[in-house]
Amino acid sequence: MQIGLFTPVFNSVDFDGLLREVAKYPAIRMLEIGTGGWPGASHINMAEMLSSRERLREYRARLQDAGLSISAFSCHGNPVHPRREIAERDATLLRDTVRLAEAFEVPVVVTFSGCPGGGPQDATPNWITAAWPPEYAEASRWQWEERLIPYWRDAVTDAQQHGVRVALEAHPGFCVYNTETLLRLRGATGNGLGINLDPSHLWWQGMDIPSVISALGEAIFHVHAKDVALAPSKIARNGVLDTKSYAEMAERSWLFRTVGWGHGELEWKAIVSALRLAGYDYVLSIEHEDALASIHEGLSSATAMLSRVVLTEPPVEAWWT
Template sequence: MKLGVFSVLFGQKSFEESLDYIASKGLEAIEIGTGGYPGNAHCNPEALLADEGKLKAFKKAVESRGLMISALSCHGNPLHPQKPIAQDHHNVIIKSLELAEKLEVPVVNTFSGCPGDHEGAKYPNWPVAPWPPDYQEILDWQWANKVIPYWTETGKFASDRNVKIGLELHGGFSVHTPATLLRLREAAGDVIGANLDPSHMWWQGIDPVQAVQILGRAGAIHHFHAKDTSIDPININKHGVTDMQSYTNMLDRAWQFRTVGYGHDMKIWADIISALRLVGYDYVVSIEHEDGLMSVDEGFTKAVENLQQVLIKEPLGEMWWV
């Protein structure tokens, strides 16, 4: 496995400065934002696709520092019921897939999106209860008319370019659990897989080790994020896991994102890494920093130090003791 970072946290630095800093920490990979919610501070797909010279210089800047690009990431909602929003996010996904092909990057990460509850809807509707039956009807309509058709078509576009799509399992979107990811994968094909982030499993009450097992046995993990979550034992009973308070209200929230090792101990992270190796995932572990109690530099540095303790890097050898 290789240790990498989702570089959008260094958006205030230039691309070259970010690469130098990342390389100085001993990392081997970089995940780059290409638009959508993460923005495109370091990588504008349209500009690179339009200029072969810029494309070559971009690739050289990464490779000259001993780094590789693990994924291009453009998290958005291409199923948004407001068509201008959906179209904008869809265009970014398409351009990111085209750029990934040019850069020989194997994965583009994004969200599945979430549609409205009918054709004239204005806002996304995320059903999370089977009763009253209205919610089940909404869910069935969304998957049959929006989720499956969109990702079947977009998946084919990606597959034709030898690029995989890593959907981040995230609350508020149609694909948010291992089961919903596998449901879409069965309908749209193996090009669809997970950009698995343990932090979003923990707050939903899902054990990330088991999520790795479930998805990994199906060959459905395309990319992996390293981010932690802490759950407040009092506030969780007050607000529940679907706490709608702002992430800035950290003292009263039921849960919050933390840097690796500050929500769960390193034994649990070692179990996650071991599970990844067990199911055959030997690609990049990409650090994502969204810890409201730490600066970017401190949170990132601590994540690197903690993951270096548990990451399994060397190729498997023979079991000499068997």
């Protein structure tokens, strides 16, 4: 298993600047690079790469010289958005990113499932979190049967034709937000769709990450290394659903934190061990979204912790087998 980095944390610099910054953290060996959408595209010009094999070769050579490789391209967006122009823009971005991944021989593209409106007349995404009142159950049925499954069935087929798998990041606010919804969509669209497992999005919903890993198994295509700190006193009063902005950090029920600042080393060791039991041996891609730590503090802390818990060598046959 390798330690990687999701590169939007350095969106303020170009590709050359990214390589300089990453060189400060020798433990990082893989990069998850944004191609557009919410991650932005500060570190790659996708149109240029798709039109020029020479530029593509130069880019790959620069990475190789730096001792780096690409774990995934990421284009988080909402390709089933109720506003057609947004849905088409994000669907086009995904198609182009799949072709970029094929050209680079990168096996995974990461994105969100997206979320439609609650019906054909809605202009705003509607995340359904309850089966009652009855309108919610009907809205959820419409979202899945009329929008989500048809779109992703076609998108996954397209990706498979280019030798690429799609890893959806389960995230509240979108139709795929937990184990059950990921497996439901995978069951309807095929094994070319899996998860980009981000523990931080699941912990605050109350999930046990090793249990999630066991249930997902071979559906785990890519993993983010990001933590979350829970505030028990706030949760006791208000629960875990929290729409307060980060300007009110002290009042929130939870905050995203760097690895080790929400859950301890033993818990991260349990995650790594569960991943190995599930057959996953790819990357832990650090995503820095810690509002209480600088970039350098966050990455230094995360790489130090992960360097102690990541199992980098393949297991050998034990003497008792």
